[in-house]
Amino acid sequence: MNKELHDERNRRWDEPFGEEALDGDVVARILSLPDFEDLRPADFPEWLPLEGIIANDGRLRRFQRGDVIIRKGDYGNSLFVILEGTVVGLAPSSDEEGVLPGTTVNRKSLSRSLMQLFARAKPPEYRASRTANNDVQKSLARLTEGADPSQRVNVDDLVSRYSTFTLQAPQMFGELAALTRSPRSASVFAFEDDTLLFELRWQGLREIRNWSSSFKQRIDRLYHERGLAIRLQECPAFKNLSKSALDEIAKESLFETYGSFDWTHRFKSTIGRRAGTDRVIEQEQLIYQEGTHFDGLLLINSGFARVSEHIDHGERTIGYLSRNDTYGLDEILGSPDNGSITARTSLRAIGYVDIIRIPTYLVRKHVLSHQPIAVAENAKAATMSDSSEDMRQGLMDFFVDRRFINGEKAMVINLDRCVGCDDCVRACATAHDNNPRFTRHGPTYESAMVVNACMHCTDAVCLIGCPTGAIHRLEDTGTVVIDDNTCIGCETCANSCPYNNIRMVDIRDESGAFMLDREGKTISRATKCDLCASQLTGPACVQACPHDALVRVNIRDTEKLLKWLR
Secondary structure (H helix, E strand, O other), X not given: OOXXXXXXXXXXXXXXXXXXXXXXXXXXXXXXXXXXXXXXXXXXXXOOOHHHHHHHHEEXXXXXXXXXXXXXXXXXXXXXXXXXXXXXXXXXXXXXXXXXXXXXXXXXXXXXXXXXXXXXXXOOOEOOOHHHHHHHHHHHHHHHOOOOHHHOXXXXXXXXXXXXXXXXXXXXXXXXXHXXXXXXXXXXEEOOOOEEEEEEEHHHHHHXXXXXXXXXXXXXXXXXXXXXXXXXXXXXXXXXXXXXXXXXXXXXXXXXXXXXXXXXXXXXHHHHXXXXXXXXXXXXXXXXXXXXXXXXXXXXXXXEEEEEEEEOOEEEEEEEEOOOOEEOHHHHHOOOOOOOOEOOOEEEEEXXXXXXXXXXXXXHHHHHOOOHHHHHHHHHHHOOHHHHHHOOHHHHHHHHHOOHHHOOOEEEEEOOOOOXXXXXXXXXXXXXXXXXXXXXXXXXXXXXXXXXXXXXOOOOHHHOOOOOOOEEEOOOOOOEEEOOOOOOOOOXXXXXXXXXXXXXXXXXXXXXXXXXXXXXXXXXXXXXXXXXXXXXXXXXXXXXXXXXXXXXXXXXXXXXXXHHHO
16 A cells, blocks of 8 residues: 655755745845855855855844844854844943843643653654744744743943943844854843844854855954954953953964864774874874974964873873963963973874964963963963873773763763663663663773763764754853754764764654655664753763763863763
8 A cells, every 4th residue: 555755854944044034135135235245156056056045044133122043152153144123232341240140941730740740652763744833933033033021131231330231233143153053152132122033053154154155255254353352352361361362362373273174984983993192183283393493472263182291102192272272471481581381291192283373472472471370370270180090091082982082971881880670772762752861881991981972062063064044052151952843854963973982773654654755765864862851850870870870961071970980
C-alpha cells in the first residue's frame, strides 16, 4: 500500500528570520543604505542571491522608548542597522549591576514538569508535522518582532547617571558580537518611540561578507575601529587605561590568526588513532618557539593556545591560554627597556586562534608605567601557573590534547563513584520524550570520564557552518540548542563537532513511521544535549545521580574539578 508522501524536509529559507520574508520594497530600502549600497548582486551565486539573503536572513523590529535592544553579556547572533529613530547605549566601562531588569528564562512550570513523568510515551524521535511546527514558529516570531515591555527601562535616568553613547540612522551596531559569536560588549536601548531597526542574523552577515570584498573590508575596519579598544578594556591588563591610551594601542595593534579554521576533521582522525601528545602537538601551528626573539604582547582574542616547555626530546604542557589571556607579559616585565626579549616558553595554536599583537613600546608606555603590580598579578593568572602546579601532568595533557578545555558544561563522571545504574540516562530520556540526548561513555583518564554529551563549548565550532542557524546559542545563557523547525539535516554540525557529541537521527511521525520526503527518503535531524534548557531543575542527569558521580563543569575550572574528583 502506497502512502502519500508529504514533503517534511526543511530547507534553507523555509523559515525566514522574521514572521515572513521581507518584501521587495523593504529589501530595496536596505540595499540603498550606506553600509550595503556597494554590494553587487552579480558577485553572489545564483543559488544564493543577495536579495534572498536580505529578505530571509533579515527582519524589521520596532521598539518603543526604553526598550532593551541588546543586553551586555548576552550572546550575539545578529547585527542591527537603524532605519528610523535613535538608540542609546551604556559605555562598556559602566557598572550595569542592577540597571536592567532580570531576564525571564523560559522553563517548564512545576505542573508541566510533573506531567511529563506520566505522559504517554511517544515514538522514538517523534516530531510534529510541518504544519503544526509552522503554527508554533509563527506565533513565536510575532512575540520576538518587537520587545518585551517588562524589560523597559528609564532612559533619562540612565543618561543622567551613566556614561552613554548615541547612535542614529543609518548607523550599524552589534556586528562585533555577531562576527565572533561572543557576548555583547554593551547594552543598547531605544531612545525614541517607534524606533525601527533592520536586524540581520549572522548567517546572512557571514554570506555577504564571504561574497563581497568591499563589505568585508568595511566590516573588518569597523571591527578594528570600534571593537579593538573594547576588547582591550575587557582584558585585566588594560582595563584601567584611559580612552586615549586604549585608542593609541588599538591603532597600532595587529590582528593575526594561527592554525586551521577547519581543524576539527584532522583532529578527529588523529584522536581516533589514539595518538599521544607528541603527535597532537605536530598538528598545532607554532606561534613562538622557546628561546627565540619576539616583539609584542599577544592577547588571545578567541580560541586556545598551548604553552609548553622543552624537556629532553619532547614538549611538556604547562598550561593553555584562552580569551583575554596574554602571552609575553612576564618576558617584557623582566627585560631592559631597549633589550632583546626572548620567549621563555613555546606557544602553539590549539586548532584555530585569533591573536591581537600589541607593540612592546606601547605596553611599556601605557601598561607597565602605570600599573606594574596589577600587570604582574594578571600575567600570573593568565599563564595558569598556580593551576598547572596543582594538576597532575597526565590530566593536563588529557584535557589539552583532546581539546576538552573548550567545554563550558562538560559532563564528567567519577568512575570511582559510578555504579552503572543508568539513572542519569533514564532522567535524560524522561526530560526529552523518552529520547536520551547523550551516551554514557567517553574518553577516560584514570577515574575521570568525559562523557559523549554536548559540552556547550566556549568556541562552539558546530555553529560555524550551519546554513539556517538551526544550531545556535540562547542569548541569555549561552546554551547551545538546536531548533527542529529549521534544521535541514545537512550534518554539518555533526561533522564539525570535534567530540562526536551531535547525532543524526531519522525522525518519526505520531504513528511511529519514519517521515519521508517526496522521493521516499527518510528525513534526518541533528540532536544533542540541550542542558535541559526548558527543565525547571536544570540538567536532569545531574539531579538524578544518587552517588554524586556526575557533574556538569567548566573544564577550565581546574580547582573545582580536582576537588570533586578527589
